Amino acid sequence: MPKAIHSSALHAVPPIALRRRIADHVMTGVAMLTVILVLAPLIAIFAYLVYRGVGSINWAFLTQTPKPVGEAGGGMANAIVGSAFILSLASLLGVPVGVGAGIYLAEYGRNRFGDVIRFTADVLNGVPSIVIGIVAYAIVVLTQKHFSALAGGVALAIMMIPTITRTTEEMLLLVPQALREAAYGLGIPRWRTTLSITLRTATSGVITGIMLAFARVAGETAPLLFTAFGNQFWNLKVNEPTAALPLQIFNYAISPYDEWHRQAWAGALVLIVLIVTAVAAVRFAVRRGTFGAA
Amino acid sequence: MLLCGSAVLATLGLIVYELVLRSGPSWHAFGFKFFAGHDWDPVNEHFGALPFVYGTLVSSFLALLIAVPLSVGVAVFTTEMCPKALRGPLSFFVELLAAIPSVVYGLWAIFVLVPILSNYVEPFLSRTLGWTGFFVGPPYGISMLAAGIILAIMIIPIISSITREVLMVVPQHQREAALALGATRWEMIRVGVLRNARAGIMGGIILGLGRALGETMAVTMVIGNRPEIAKSLFAPGYTMASVLANEFSEATGDVYLSALIEIGLALFLVTIVVNALARLLVWTVTRGQPSRANA
Numbered sequence: 215m216p217k218a219i220h221s222s223a224l225h226a227v228p229p230i231a232l233r234r235r236i237a238d239h240v241m242t243g244v245a246m247l248t249v250i251l252v253l254a255p256l257i258a259i260f261a262y263l264v265y266r267g268v269g270s271i272n273w274a275f276l277t278q279t280p281k282p283v284g285e286a287g288g289g290m291a292n293a294i295v296g297s298a299f300i301l302s303l304a305s306l307l308g309v310p311v312g313v314g315a316g317i318y319l320a321e322y323g324r325n326r327f328g329d330v331i332r333f334t335a336d337v338l339n340g341v342p343s344i345v346i347g348i349v350a351y352a353i354v355v356l357t358q359k360h361f362s363a364l365a366g367g368v369a370l371a372i373m374m375i376p377t378i379t380r381t382t383e384e385m386l387l388l389v390p391q392a393l394r395e396a397a398y399g400l401g402i403p404r405w406r407t408t409l410s411i412t413l414r415t416a417t418s419g420v421i422t423g424i425m426l427a428f429a430r431v432a433g434e435t436a437p438l439l440f441t442a443f444g445n446q447f448w449n450l451k452v453n454e455p456t457a458a459l460p461l462q463i464f465n466y467a468i469s470p471y472d473e474w475h476r477q478a479w480a481g482a483l484v485l486i487v488l489i490v491t492a493v494a495a496v497r498f499a500v501r502r503g504t505f506g507a508a
Numbered sequence: 509m510l511l512c513g514s515a516v517l518a519t520l521g522l523i524v525y526e527l528v529l530r531s532g533p534s535w536h537a538f539g540f541k542f543f544a545g546h547d548w549d550p551v552n553e554h555f556g557a558l559p560f561v562y563g564t565l566v567s568s569f570l571a572l573l574i575a576v577p578l579s580v581g582v583a584v585f586t587t588e589m590c591p592k593a594l595r596g597p598l599s600f601f602v603e604l605l606a607a608i609p610s611v612v613y614g615l616w617a618i619f620v621l622v623p624i625l626s627n628y629v630e631p632f633l634s635r636t637l638g639w640t641g642f643f644v645g646p647p648y649g650i651s652m653l654a655a656g657i658i659l660a661i662m663i664i665p666i667i668s669s670i671t672r673e674v675l676m677v678v679p680q681h682q683r684e685a686a687l688a689l690g691a692t693r694w695e696m697i698r699v700g701v702l703r704n705a706r707a708g709i710m711g712g713i714i715l716g717l718g719r720a721l722g723e724t725m726a727v728t729m730v731i732g733n734r735p736e737i738a739k740s741l742f743a744p745g746y747t748m749a750s751v752l753a754n755e756f757s758e759a760t761g762d763v764y765l766s767a768l769i770e771i772g773l774a775l776f777l778v779t780i781v782v783n784a785l786a787r788l789l790v791w792t793v794t795r796g797q798p799s800r801a802n803a
Contacts, residue, residue, distance in 0.1 A: 230692060238692035245589055248581025249598070252668070255661050256605050259616045266619075314512025322509060331513045333787065334520050340715070340783035341523065341776060342722025344749050348756070348772045352526040361757075372519055379516060408509075433609020436724040436749070440757040460611045460725075467615045468729060475619070482612045493607050 267483025270476040276484075280446050280462075286473055290481050292448045296363070296457040299450055300442055301432060303367025308374035309424055315375070316382025316420070321408050323383075332380075339376040346372050347437035355441060363449070363456035366442030370434060374427040381423025385416040422496050429492040433485055435460035459485050523776065531770035533763055542770060548735040548751075550759075555767040557774070559735040563652070563745035564775075567727060568720040570656025570741070571663055576713055578660075579668035580702075586668075587675045588697050599672065606665035614729035617658045622649035622730055625657075630742055645742040648732075653741040655731040659723055663716035670715060674708030674793050675701055711789030718782040722775060724749040748775045 274289050281288030315335070319328055350369035355361055389412050397407040413420070435458075438444075443455040444465065459481055466478035534542065538555060545556015586598050626649030633643040678701050686700035687693075702709070732744020733754060748771050759765040 230690065234692050234695065238694040241694040241697075242589060245581045245585040248578045249585050249590075252578055252582050252605075252664055253601060256601060258620065259608065259613070262616060262620055263612070311512050311515050314509050315516045318509035318513035323513065328513075331516050333784075334517050336787050337780055337783050338516065338520055340718045340722075340779055340786075342724065342749060342779055344722065344724045344752050345523070345527070345772050345776045345779075348530075348752065348769055349523045349526050351756070352530055352769075353522070372523075375516060375519065429607060433611065435609070435611040436753055439753055443757065460609060463615060464611050464725060464729070467611070467618055478615055482615050485609060486612060489607055489609065490604070493604070 263479065263483055263486060266476075266479035270480035271483060275477065275480050279448065280477075283471060283474075288477075290457075290459065290462050290477065290484075292445065293457040293459045293462040293481070294484065296442070296445065296449065297432070297459040300363055300366045300370065300438070300456060300458055301428065303363060303452070304370035304374060304431060305424075305428065306371075307367060308371035308427070309378060311371075312375045312378025312424075312427070313382050313420060315379040316423075317386060317408060317413065319379065319383040320386035321404075321412065332383075335376040335379045338372075339380075342436075343369075343373060343434055344436040344439075347439060347441055350437065350441045358453065360453075361441065361443035361455040362453045363442055364452045366438045366456065366458065369437035369441050370431040373431050373434065373437065374424075377427035377430060378423050381426065382416075382420050385419030385423065386412055388419065389415045418499060422499060425492050425496045429489045429496075432489055432492070433460055435464050527769060527773040527776060531766055531773045534766035534770045537763055538767075542767070543774070546737070550755075550761075550764050553761060553763050555763070557748070557767075557771055559737050560746055560748040560751050560771060561774075562737050563655075563731065563747040564721055564749070566741075567652055567655040567659055567731065567745065567747055568717055570652070571659035571720045572713065572717060574657065574660035575664045575667055575716060579664045579712075579716075580671055580709060582664070582668045583671035583675055584697060584702070587672055588693070588701065599669070602665050602668055605661070606669075610662065610723060610725040611729075613658055613662055614726035617654060617726060617730045621658060622654055625649040625651070625654055634742070641739055642741050645738075645740045647742055648744075650730055650732045650744055651742045652731060652738075652745045655727045655745070655747070656741070658726045658730055659720045662723060662726065663720050666719055667712045667716040670712030670790060671705070671709050674705045674712065674790070677708075677793065678704045705793070707789050708793035711786045711793065714782055714786035714789065718779050718786060721782065722749055722779050724753050728753045748772075 274287050275291075276289060276294070277291050278287070278289040279292045280290065315331065319332060322328070323331065346369050350365050350372070354365035354368050358365070393411055393415060394407055397411045398404075402411070438458050438461050442458050442461065444461045445455045445457040447457075449456045463478045463481040463485065466474040466481070469475070534555065538545070542555065543557050543561060545554075546558055547554050547556045548559065549555070582602060586595055586602075590598060626647045630643070630647030630649065630651075630653070634645075634647065637643045682700040682704055683696055686696040691699065727747055728750040731747060731750060733746050733750055734744040735746045735751070736743065738745070752768055752772055752775075756765075756768050759768055
């Protein structure tokens, strides 16, 4: 507020009591303090991660399998590939179901049943990941009688579905109704309109949702503990236990060996770089993409 | 498409079915006493889950105690106070906190947070607040307190992003009306904004609670994993999710496994109730618009 106006208005309006002005300043200060307190651990985590991670990462880490305890060197190459393998399995299972459910909700789901599914998806999103691990164990591991990459993939797929469903729905709803009507006007059947017009228009948004779900499950450890289980060697068979990057980080972090701690930090750095790249790419794409204004 | 929609429903059904089915033996053996017993003795197949329930509740409550004021503060700052140019980057950074995997939080907590706690914070707390009985015992760092702090750091993004969302749907007139009546900015926020957004903020807090209850890896790495009930926050504890993480793949015997699955079932039911409640609260405020806060 310009000073001149303030002083001329001084006669008409009584000045705000000192106590209230102090309270205003104090609370502004408190709000700023909370921001600093929240950002401090974030910066601390990233700084320490980069500091420890960059020092520990090397070519061997990215290309070799783990060495036995006590031997220096070795790496997590099998875990990196294993993670990619499990995540591909999860995407293969989860993406079609999630996108399909999203299409149903957006195009056919304006009714009671749609509301039920919407609510179910939201609730499913909040189920603890370890519980989903138990269910994947019960469904896949108990029937197969051994841990497997497939079980890990199933667990992660269950976690991806609700996120993909809800974002797909959201993105399809942003497609202007006029586009659908234009398609109907040309005599195109409804299913064809949905696939070739609506879904096509919303592609970038739907992919955003898939990437977000992907980033969310990429770092999951709990559901893999007793599904994929981990492995010290290479494995690309669906039916065998498989190493995963988050699992390896966990096992190394709680071990008593310095060499393994070092590798845990390197693994964490690799993991976070992958995830942050995915998230940042998504944000960039959303800003530049079809729905920049949304 | 209907099939895919139904698949979402079926997944939830399957989760319930499997958990109920597999926890049957433990339920038959112990009944309600399962959640009242102190003993966790896999060798003699005698199971009581009270220490885990206690650990989950205390660590989550501690996390809320720390996280709620901080996240509401951040949300208020980003929506009401900070310059427009800062708004985007600031919320991006807070969202970035949500993207860090829980195992990385755990890793950081083991090697940075725990040493800080045991060297500086815990001795200080026991000197100043030791008389309360909550801050006594040897300051090992690995403790309920460490679990609460790391959980708080993890749920702040959830609570603050939902609070931000809720604050943004408070009508602009409310702010203008308060200012026109001569309120200072803080009074405007308190009377015009926060009071109107109470239900939604509550929803965000409960959603954060849901996440804290089920959080596994980071907690397992710092809580000490000892099934004991201690008043002091410096003592190690154990949570429902941690015991699953540690013992599930090594559980021998049907009753042992089934007891663990029963813990999973209890955890599942609690988080379902908590989440449903939170969703309803947030929905009443944002009027059913799909929320992306959790994505």
